[in-house]
Amino acid sequence: MNERQPKIAFECCSPEALARGLAALSHPVRIEILRQLSGAEACCCKDVAGRLPLAQSTVSQHLKVLLEAGLLRVRPQAQRSNYTVDREALRALSAAISNLLSECTAAADASQIEKN
Template sequence: MNVDLASPDSAPPCGDRVAVAAKLAALSHPARIEILLHLAGSEACCCKDVVQRLDLAQSTVSQHLKVLVDAGLVRLTPERPRSRYEVDREALAALSGAVSGLLLSCCAGPHSGPAR
């Protein structure tokens, strides 16, 4: 998901658009944003740590963590007795670049070139 931010055609290519949309969809819930912010502020933590921080049911936090893991924004490391979760900073940086490229492309206005 590398995007050339200097190019007016810097929107993500079609294949990447699906991946970008899936990652943005994973961030479309306020609880998942809070979970991501909590994880970003720590090395790695277990579901119980997130539950205590957000005052949500364990099952709810587990479901939200699964969405973030499935989207590739959070990494899961199975450990005994508890699995650990951590932010995938590279994935977030790539998403940030793709969104920036998309916004730059939209702000650049109409241009002639092949549709992607």
């Protein structure tokens, strides 16, 4: 039927797509939010905001960034919005990053050896 991922399966091959994923992660608050959501500590905007010295609107914006990067999913539930991490997307991003970086280190190893 539908593909397993309703959204575009996390795209991280092109430098642009990879950079987008990295940009979403490259803020301490968003890292902390990811940690909170992945634990049982928080699941909605208010919970997260209650654990951070930030206004609710600011947290909502960070959640939006993570959501648009495809790293979170949201399920409206009563007045709340229930956020969960998208494990598949995180795995894909992690793989893409370690792929990039291991390419670089491997190639660097090779050229380093050549130059010696």
